[in-house]
Amino acid sequence: MSESPDVSALNTSRRYNEWVGGKDHTGVERESTKTILTVLPNMLAAAKEGRAVVMRAVRDLVAECGIRQILDIGAGQPMKPNVHEVAQRIDPACRVVYVDNDPLVGVHHRGTVMSRREGRAEFQAGDLLNADEILAGDQVKEVFDLGRPVAVLLASVLHLIEDDELAYAAVRRLRESLPPGSYLMIVHGTFDTLPEETRRAVRALIATGKHGAYRARSRAEIERFVDGLELLEPGIVSSVEWRPDPAKPPQTSVADAMCYVVVAKLP
Numbered sequence: 001m002s003e004s005p006d007v008s009a010l011n012t013s014r015r016y017n018e019w020v021g022g023k024d025h026t027g028v029e030r031e032s033t034k035t036i037l038t039v040l041p042n043m044l045a046a047a048k049e050g051r052a053v054v055m056r057a058v059r060d061l062v063a064e065c066g067i068r069q070i071l072d073i074g075a076g077q078p079m080k081p082n083v084h085e086v087a088q089r090i091d092p093a094c095r096v097v098y099v100d101n102d103p104l105v106g107v108h109h110r111g112t113v114m115s116r117r118e119g120r121a122e123f124q125a126g127d128l129l130n131a132d133e134i135l136a137g138d139q140v141k142e143v144f145d146l147g148r149p150v151a152v153l154l155a156s157v158l159h160l161i162e163d164d165e166l167a168y169a170a171v172r173r174l175r176e177s178l179p180p181g182s183y184l185m186i187v188h189g190t191f192d193t194l195p196e197e198t199r200r201a202v203r204a205l206i207a208t209g210k211h212g213a214y215r216a217r218s219r220a221e222i223e224r225f226v227d228g229l230e231l232l233e234p235g236i237v238s239s240v241e242w243r244p245d246p247a248k249p250p251q252t253s254v255a256d257a258m259c260y261v262v263v264a265k266l267p
């Protein structure tokens with residue numbers, strides 16, 4: 001992991017920050033966004049729905065499932081509200097470790113993540129492709145009791161791993177290593193809902209190599225990540241269909257949300 005990030009190159013976490021309404025992005029990311037919007041005009045609304053469902057899942061994991069420890073892998077730039085704020089609003093004793101492999105994300109988190117007297121929120125550098133290192137990391141060991149369940153958030157990060165073998169191996173390793181009764185939450189991009197013409201146009205854009213890695217997966221491919229696990233209701237559905245908040249109706253259709261969500265419980 002580089003200690004001095006190249007701030008002139010496209011940074012996908014900064015671009016995502018632009019999509020979800022943040023302020024931490026540069027002209028490089030805004031140019032990429034402009035091009036993507038020519039093919040996917042609802043991309044920003046889709047990203048915001050992808051973020052909103054993470055907050056709803058965190059709420060229910062804490063309030064309904066009794067989770068008090070959350071590992072957010074591929075956490076992205078700090079956002080308002082962030083995972084620990086939603087969790088600690090329900091129980092101030094909740095503990096959260098944010099993990100990301102982007103050094104810039106680490107810089108921003110270390111400047112903003114707050115520890116509270118009752119709970120904790122820390123950042124740890126790490127790569128989803130090396131789950132063992134994440135679980136053995138200093139912050140994880142200090143903040144969590146790994147004898148108790150942990151909810152792992154894999155929100156909008158697995159589709160950044162293009163190699164299927166690596167993506168499935170990473171999730172398998174987490175499934176093998178997490179304490180019994182832990183949860184996995186996945187938010188994953190799909191092109192299932194797009195017309196063929198749009199799919200072709202997006203794939204052509206990705207193939208230019210100018211907009212970062214992206215591997216949309218089908219419903220069946222996403223199901224494989226959680227095969228054999230108990231799924232929280234309503235199962236694998238679009239971000240806009242996963243326990244929508246009646247007070248905040250979805251800003252986009254299932255087709256334009258381009259996303260599947262699932263929360264699964266480990267035995």
Ligand SMILES: C[S@@+](CC[C@H](N)C(=O)[O-])C[C@H]1O[C@@H](n2cnc3c(N)ncnc32)[C@H](O)[C@@H]1O
Pocket residue numbers: 012013016050051054073074075076077099100101102105126127128129154155156157160187
């Ligand atoms: C699209 S953002 C998602 C942010 C947040 N999880 C959300 O859903 O709002 C994806 C983040 O995953 C990070 N990331 C990409 N590949 C990763 C990997 N192999 N391990 C850890 N983080 C990764 C990126 O740096 C980026 O910050």
